[in-house]
Amino acid sequence: MKKLSVLAAGSLLLLFGCSKSVSDKQTKQEDAVVETNNTTLRSCFSYEVLEENIKADPTIKKRMDEIEKFTQKVLENPSAYKLVNGVMEVPVQVNVLWRTSAENISDAQIQSQIDVLNEDFGATNSDYSLTPALFQGARSGDTKIRFIWTSANTTRKQTSKNSWGTRDAMKKSKQGGIDPTSPATTLNMWVCTIGGGILGYAQFPGGSLATDGVVIDSKYFGRVGTATAPYGLGRTATHEIGHYFNLRHIWGDATCGNDGVSDTPTHNTSNGGCPTYPHYSTCAGNPVEMTMNYMDYTYDACMYMFTAGQASRMQATYAIGGPRASLIP
Template sequence: MSFRLLSVLMLVLSVSVFADGEAKRSCGMDQHLQHLSTMDSTVYARMEQSEKEAMRHQRFRSFMSLEQRQQVRTIPVVVHVVYRNESQNISQKQIDSQIRIINEDFRKKQGSKGHNNNPLGADTFIEFRLATVDPNGNATNGITRTRTNRSSFGADDAIKSSSRGGQDAWDSTRYLNLWVGNLSGGLLGYAQFPDTGSASTDGVVCLYSAFGDTGSVRAPFDLGRTTTHEIGHWLGLRHIWGDGSCSVDDGFSDTPRSDSPNFGKPSHPLLKCNNDNMFENYMDYTDDGAMNIFTMQQSDRMNGVLDTSRSDLLGWNAFGN
């Protein structure tokens, strides 16, 4: 199945958020890929090439020593809050809660909601920290705040542009840009997959009421897992069901095949494609409270992306120490 057809299929899924009266997770990464492809027909080919490069480094990591594999890598983060009213102008406390959650999830922190006993569960050794130095070398708290006249934003990158009512990115070779605002069409968030778009639009977008676990968040997306999911895309992960039928895979043998996303809070066994689905995976569409795992192969892929497409992020001191 072609990437383009997969994107069309996922576009249908991502806007069918309340089809049965229940809130369902929606990710706009595929809508974003379609948007990018209207401007650059090479997007899908570059996506494939990026995956091949990351896969090579993923295999290389299997020959590394344990000490090398467990080297912690810290990604500098800037959060761009784009708001129309004060409920959307989320607090420092809400932002801090999201940074804590992604660190718990990516590090499989003992005692956190992101901890699991699955033998396939991985500590990715990737951490995130709000920048304390801005692109000009000045002190910062790693947060920008922009008031907008727009009621909402879609997956067309308007939130990433000051001329379109949003906020321009900081240098995306030095920072992970996280935009937080009011999104339309039931979207919870979307990410720019490695090597698919402009540096000026690179990063992750999240709905303000699905960011962190305090303040303006609303159940069932009130534990910060939207950001975890979207950063997974930003670091090269596909959805757990491979965005296709049983014959389509997400590229990892330690994530059981599926033919569709899972929603809500399922229980085991949940059989699809003759497999008990790993609905707890951050790259599925289940509720925040059901998610708790990246696998070891997913971890190696994300670190492979940090070795290739996003290697510049690790060479810049955005913390002033």
Template sequence: MKKLFLLTCTLLTLFSCTTDTPNLETENETFSISAKEGDSLVTNERNCASQDILEHELKKNPELSLKIEKIEEFSKKVIIKDIFEIFPIQIEIPVVINVLYRTSAENISLSQIQSQIDVLNQDFNGANAEFNQVPGIFAGVKANVGITFVLDRVIRKQTTRTEWAVLNEEMKKTSFGGIAPTSPTNKLNLWVCTLSGGILGYAKTPGTALDLDGVVIDSRYLGTNGRATAPFHKGRTATHEIGHWLNVRHIWGDSTCGNDLVSDTPSHNAANYGSPIFPHYSTCPGNPIEMTMNFMDYTNDVSMYMFTNGQKDRMRAQFLPGGYRYSFIQ
């Protein structure tokens, strides 16, 4: 208690700035909506819509950029002060899985869902099989993020919709046949549905509206069994998207040789796809070896298997007093 009081006081000098009973039983609802025209694509190339969603929201709400700027200010200050070492915190995130399905295949099994939770716990705790295969040049910065995920409940809802568009986010709105988020201030909501346009998934950036907060994953790219489809069948799409949800950016900074705001990741020309052969050199200044195995690149699931210490700090900053997701540990 004394440590928590001291931590709160420390952070307040740096920066001025809710729970349900767990239920693993499936909740079922039925809702009919006219099917949309067009085929849902199965893709062989990773396509994350998180940045597109953020840019779309910034155009609608210019004040959002100020909110994100404040979150960045806070993160920088606590990272510089190395608050994590002084006050280590245990982070456990309850996960609500919202399944929207038309066919029996889309109504994915609890086994497929649990396999995704298992992957998250491995990837965010340095327990994945590939963690010890990180090339020597990056071994000194590979991170055990120290976040645990627990399946809180599964909510299922039937629909006649064949696919869900990304920008409108109707899968999160009951008025359009979706499922509203459950307790977004202290639970991670993860929607599972068939997405249009070959999108594997996307996440909401810290600072955006809570009534749409969470992560969306196409059911074909969730977990490691059932409907999971190669080359995105190892659960890494959710790892990537939850990285965004925890304020980590694409490793190339969403521009040529861009800035991901992390000091221990090398500059990347752009996204890498497939399974690059190591070492893959960048043409950015200094010609660094690109960290193609980082979860925030666009490589195949089998080829991504690490976060860095800098990415870890950005994630954990969200849970400190004054951080955007502090309510998760209260």
């Protein structure tokens, strides 16, 4: 495991957007995937998204620098900050933008995504037990984050758009989208056709409340209905909400980079497909890479854990004074 150094605050300032290049359904998806790093990969254009947002609002970088400093203080001395005792329940608003009837996903499909999130963040997912012995000591167990949604917390809007892109148009009624509902106190999720093979993207803490939340393509949302293999088990939302709670990609968005978490191994870069375990890094010490971590790019059927360090980093966002503290009633 890598040693966590005090990171330059600016090194963590990324917004994340991910793109495409257990149940019977999970078993079928596992059967369909190929054990390789070179097929149907997720990929990110996060730096480009960040540049555009900072160009439009240069204060974002300053806010994110301050959030990173605050996060490090909480991680170094958590007893000095009041954290939620027990479980933090996050209200969820789902905004569905649809052109075809298939894109107007059902309440059942939305509920399946909420179920996935509660399993993955609560470590009750059936594949959690697959964690290799090497990493079992680092597993987070329950992150103490839960997601609350009812059909009343859904806004649906028919549109003529074939795709929405990654410039947040889907979050703005003036551009044909749906404005977020109470973003300071509610996690907003937009479900639409993003285009370009993009699975989803998230706004990191520190951005504008007017665009805060995550966007998931309807083909990769939940695990029933339109959910499509190999990203049809709801893990795109798990990954993106990790970013929403201040997690970086596990490879630190750089060759042998640092994700700001002490108990994740150093990765060369992202991993795709379903790598055969053990998959060794060529970084210093040749550690075994944690390819089953939600913050890598592997197929949905092949990612199934957060680490304790990742859980602590997420929990720091809702300590008093944290960027997600307003989610707590």
